[in-house]
Amino acid sequence: MAFRSVKSLLVAAFSLFLVLFSVSALANENPQEPAAGAHEAKAFNVTETILDHIKDDHSWHLWGHTSIHLPVILKTDKGWEVFSSGKFMNEHHEQIVYHGNYDYKIIAGKVKVVQADGTVDAVASGRLWDFSITKNVTAVMFSVTVLLLVFLSVARAYRKTGVKSAPKGLQSFMEPIILFVRDEVAKPNIGHKYAKYMPFLLTIFFLILINNFLGLIPFFPGGTNVSGNIAFTMTLAVCVFIVVNLSGNKHYWQHIFWMPGMPVVMKLFLAPIELIGVFTKPVSLMIRLFANITAGHILVLSLICLIFIFKTVVASTIAVPFAVFIGMIELLVAFLQAFIFTMLSAMYIGMAIEEHHHEHEAAHH
């Protein structure tokens, strides 16, 4: 009970921080509005605000006018270019053009090449390769660092205390989770060859889990939407795709291109469907994680935005408890999505390496 109440308290505290964070962020936007021009219509755009919080950025906003300017790395046809994203802003925090190989400007969070008159040069922008260390990249690096520190220390604990003594501290916290991945995810879905895929599955699970949790923390170094970013989920899904198809045995490919136990017409009919299935599996992984986490972020932000839509503090009496409630659900979702992603990856691997015995089955029927 005590643990549960502490957890609720933590969620409440996080949500409160989220509220404060949003408030300060919006408060900063307001003074800029008159400077941006006499846009009366641009009073408060919910969609823009929420998307602004969800998408990637070239600087990491901390509070007020303080943000970390992350490095911009560009590959142009005139060579590489590295500069700070702070160069896109003048001392009045206004967007300006940076003059490098080309003239760059940030449009909707992305670096674009602009012409002298300020319009976007679509052709030159299309040729631009943006390898910048963005907010999400920094967050991923942070989570990778945390994971490395945590699990290398856990591994050291195992090496130091040996097998005979009971796990302690961080080690005893991580061991049940590792065992969970092994016994509930890998073993039932992959079978006796599970050990080979354990490092891959554990890495995926913990990488998603830590990024899901960090995404729920509304302030630095959390608050990024890493696991709700399509590039992140795509990377993982592609890795799963590669691992699954590299491990695929003869039966796996036979099931795709020449389904056994079917009439020839059906075989021809099923082959393209199965082939599409090879790709839809990782795509579903990618979209599921992206959509779930992004949806959670949008939900919480929408609830907080209610306060600004109604333009009254009274709205917070409804919005904040709801945000807390959704925050608690998001904690569950954070774990659940990491679990589901790993579980389905394990299942796909299991399907690819499964040993079929159709001759025996045919004899039975």
Place this chain on the structure above:
Amino acid sequence: MLLEINPLVLPDIGLVFWNTVAFLVLVIVLGRFAWKPILKAINDREQGIEDALAKADKMKADMAAMQNENEAMLAKAREERSVMIREAKDTADKMVAEAKDKARAEYDRIVAEAQTAITQQKNAALTEVKNQVGSLVVEVAEKVLRRELANKAEQESYIRQLADGVKLN
């Protein structure tokens, strides 16, 4: 450009690149230096526990077998003891009986011998008595005869006197 509709579903090449780097670094470093030793340690521990349990079970079975053996041995020893006691008792009884028989036989022999001796002595004594009575009778008869010749009356009183004097002691 369908993907341009929403920037949320448009993966950035830079992000994909950095995420791939991060993931590969994580898989390689953690796989080599964390997951491998951790999983090995956990497996070792599980194996150790399994072995210990199996060993304990085996030990238990061994103990039970040993106990059974002990009990069997004890029962056997008990039986042996009772057999030995019975045998000893039998031997003792037999010895006592033999001794008794021997003693009786000896006694019978001694009694018989004694009786024989008594009979012999009695016979000898009787013979002597008979002899003495004979000689006394002869003596008396001689005296009677001598006196008869002198006085008849006296003769008779004398005979009576003699007859009274003869006492068979």
